[in-house]
Each structure stands twice: as C-alpha cells, then as structure tokens.
Amino acid sequence: MVTAAPRAALRPALEVAAEVPDPELPMLTLADLGVLAAVEQQGDAVTAWLTPTYSGCPAVAEMAADLAGRLRAAGYREVDVRLRLDPPWSTDLITEAGRAKLAAAGIAPPHAAASSPGLLTLGRTRLAVVCPQCGSRETEELSRFGSTSCKALWRCRECREPFERIKEI
Incomplete structure (x- = not known):
C-alpha cells in the first residue's frame, strides 16, 4: 500500500x-x-x-x-x-525599523504626527529635518515634490547633499 x-x-x-x-x-x-x-x-x-x-x-x-x-x-x-481604506494609512504606521531603514538608505523619515487621530495635516513641516547623510539639522526644502508623491526634495546646508524626505500624512 x-x-x-x-x-x-x-x-x-x-x-x-x-x-x-x-x-x-x-x-x-x-x-x-x-x-x-x-x-x-x-x-x-x-x-x-x-x-x-x-x-x-x-x-x-x-x-x-x-x-x-x-x-x-x-x-x-x-x-x-x-x-482596506478605513482606517486610512498615515506615516505614523511606519515602524521604527522602517524609519531606520529609510534613514540608512539616505531618505529622511517623516516626523510622528502631532495632530489628533483622524485629522490630516498637509502643511509644510515646522520641525527640523535631519540630514540622513551627515546628521545635520541645517537643512532646507528644495521642492515639495520628489520622485513620488509621498516624497519631497531637501538639501543639507552643511554637507550640501540633496536627499528625499517622506512627507507626513
């Protein structure tokens, strides 16, 4: 058998x-x-x-x-x-490991949302954006739009390197 x-x-x-x-x-x-x-x-x-x-x-x-x-x-x-569209995605759902991987790849991760759950803030960030290349906080936004709609183009004033940054949502 x-x-x-x-x-x-x-x-x-x-x-x-x-x-x-x-x-x-x-x-x-x-x-x-x-x-x-x-x-x-x-x-x-x-x-x-x-x-x-x-x-x-x-x-x-x-x-x-x-x-x-x-x-x-x-x-x-x-x-x-x-x-699944409800609840909607937000950048707060990016894990700490994910944020570290973004920074290691030269992409500045988003800040944690300061607003109440369910409220969406789409304005420009007022918090310091850290350069993923050298760690400087002396950075500036060059363009609100990057290679994808969720990214913006930034530059470090110290090391002069451009970098992308994930926008907060």
Missing part, C-alpha cells in the same frame, strides 16, 4: 507577507511601511488586507500581485488580497 507523503507545514502567512518589499521603497517591507493591515489564515487559504498610502496609489496593484505571488510560492492555495 502506497500512502501520500505528509504535506510540509506552511510558514505562517503573516510571516511570509511581512517580508514582501514595497515596490517604490524596496528597502522597506509592506509591514515596515505599515500598509500590510492584516493577514487572516485558515489552513492553506489566506486573505491579506492592504491599506494603501493613499486611495489613488499607483503601486497598490503591484503590491497586491507581489503579496499574492509570495503567499502562493509559500504553498498557500487560496490567496485573496483586499484593500
């Missing part, structure tokens, strides 16, 4: 999902960025929830495809990736 070999245990879906890199900020995972809102696992079926940085985020389709692909490659047969 021939019996089927037992199926190998699957890595937890949350563990797999938490390792998926962000397509626009590849030094961060979706978990570091705070867009991986939840992962529900039942056997080899998974539902993963993403909260995009904003409702029109052009990278959300790629995030969902990458996430689904990684989960399927890990052995999950039924994978459903859904969007």
